[in-house]
Structure formats: C-alpha cells, structure tokens
Amino acid sequence: MADFRTINPQEIFDNPFKLIGSDWGLVSAGNYDYFNTMTISWGGVGIMWNKPAAFTFIRPQRFTFEFIEREECFSICFFDETYREALSFCGAKSGRNVNKIQETGLTPQFTEEGVPYFEEARLVLICKKMYSSFLNEESILGGEPVLKNYNGDDFHKMYISEILEVLSK
Numbered sequence: 001m002a003d004f005r006t007i008n009p010q011e012i013f014d015n016p017f018k019l020i021g022s023d024w025g026l027v028s029a030g031n032y033d034y035f036n037t038m039t040i041s042w043g044g045v046g047i048m049w050n051k052p053a054a055f056t057f058i059r060p061q062r063f064t065f066e067f068i069e070r071e072e073c074f075s076i077c078f079f080d081e082t083y084r085e086a087l088s089f090c091g092a093k094s095g096r097n098v099n100k101i102q103e104t105g106l107t108p109q110f111t112e113e114g115v116p117y118f119e120e121a122r123l124v125l126i127c128k129k130m131y132s133s134f135l136n137e138e139s140i141l142g143g144e145p146v147l148k149n150y151n152g153d154d155f156h157k158m159y160i161s162e163i164l165e166v167l168s169k
Contacts, residue, residue: 003119003169004124004167004168004169005167005168005169006165006166006167006168007166007167007168008166009045009052009163009166010052011166011168012045012123012166012168014078014123016044016045016046019045019078019123020040020041020042020043020044020045021041021042022041023078023079024039024040024041024078024084024087024091025039025040025041025043025076025077025078025079025087026038026039026040026075026076026077026079026087026090026118026121027040027056027058027064027068027074027075027076028064028067028074028075028076028077028108028115028116028117028118029064029067029068029070029071029073029074029075029115029116030067030071030116031071031110031114031116032110032114035067035108035116036063036064036066036067036095036100037064037090037095037100037101037106037116037118038058038062038063038064038090038091038095039087039088039090039091040056040057040058040076041091042056042057042156043055043056043057043076045125045163048130048131048160048162049130051130051162051163052162052163053130053160053161053162053163054076054125054127054160054161054163055158055159055160055161056068056076056127056158056159056161057135057156057157057158057159058156058157058159059154059155059156059157060134060154060157061154062094063094063095063096064095065157068129068159071115072128072129073111073113073115073126073127073128073129073164074115074127074129074161075111075115075116075117075124075125075126075127076124076125076127077117077118077121077123077124077125078121078122078123078124079118079120079121079122080122083106083120086104086105086106089103089104090104106118106119106120107119107120111126111165117167121167121169122168122169123166123167123168123169124165124166124167124168125163125165125166126163126164126165126166126167127161127162127163127164128161128162128164129159129160129161130160130161130162131158131159131160132157132158132159132160133157133158134155134156134157134158135155135156135157135158136155137150137155
C-alpha cells in the first residue's frame with residue numbers, strides 16, 4: 001500500500017458533496033486476474049446499521065455491474081484534479097471494449113483479499129456490500145428524476161456497503 005496510511009472513516013474530512021458529486025471517483029471490483037473500473041458521480045457516505053457506509057449507484061448495462069454483483073467487496077477511489085482526464089475516459093468507455101488501465105496509465109494495487117484500487121488515488125474506500133436494490137419508478141417521488149435520468153427500464157441498482165477500510169495519502 002505504497003504511500004497510503006489507514007485512517008478511521010471519521011477522519012475523512014473531505015466535503016462528501018464535492019468528493020462524490022463533483023470530484024467523481026472510480027468504483028472497481030474483481031480480483032487479481034480480472035477486474036473493471038468505472039467513474040461514479042452519484043453516491044454518498046454516512047452511517048447505516050451503526051456502521052460507516054458508502055452508497056453507490058450502478059446501471060445494469062455497465063460492465064462493472066457484473067463485477068460488483070459477483071464480488072463481496074469493491075473499492076471507491078478518489079483522485080486529485082490531475083486525473084480528471086483518466087476519470088472522464090473511464091466514465092465514457094466500456095471495459096468490454098477497451099483496456100482502461102492501459103489507456104489511462106493508472107496503476108492497479110490490491111488489498112490482501114484481492115480488492116482492486118489505484119496507486120494514484122488520494123483516498124480509497126474499501127467496501128463490503130450490505131444491501132442492494134434496484135431503483136424503480138414507483139418508489140421515486142415526483143416524476144422529474146425519472147424523466148430527467150431514465151428512459152425505459154435502465155434504473156440504477158443501489159448498493160449500501162460497509163466501509164471496511166479507508167486508505168489515505
């Protein structure tokens with residue numbers, strides 16, 4: 001874990017609205033042999049069932065969805081602004097069609113359990129799924145979010161995950 005130190009989730013001082021909403025992040029899942037990553041800009045952090053938690057939303061069409069579904073744990077990595085182009089690439093291209101790691105030059109690292117994350121990140125959340133459910137039109141109050149964000153049945157799946165470990169530079 002080059003240059004990283006483990007901190008308590010309560011020691012994260014980043015503004016969560018900026019961290020996930022405007023700074024973006026990469027969510028990564030898989031193992032040493034095969035993993036994928038994608039950019040996220042929806043989500044949050046907080047407390048769920050008395051545990052520090054991350055809230056992540058992924059559409060089923062995304063290649064990373066297969067990895068998140070299959071694995072118990074995943075990472076969410078946050079970077080400084082110099083990596084904006086790499087994050088943009090990882091959000092615009094599918095890992096089905098391109099090698100995102102080769103194209104962006106990001107350096108994968110792995111926890112002892114094999115959860116992928118990136119050496120270039122400044123903050124890493126190692127997460128373990130606790131709950132998942134698809135968003136649906138009937139449960140979204142008011143029609144604007146549905147009209148603005150969904151055409152058809154491509155609703156995101158929400159994952160509420162315990163933050164097991166926080167790595168910080």
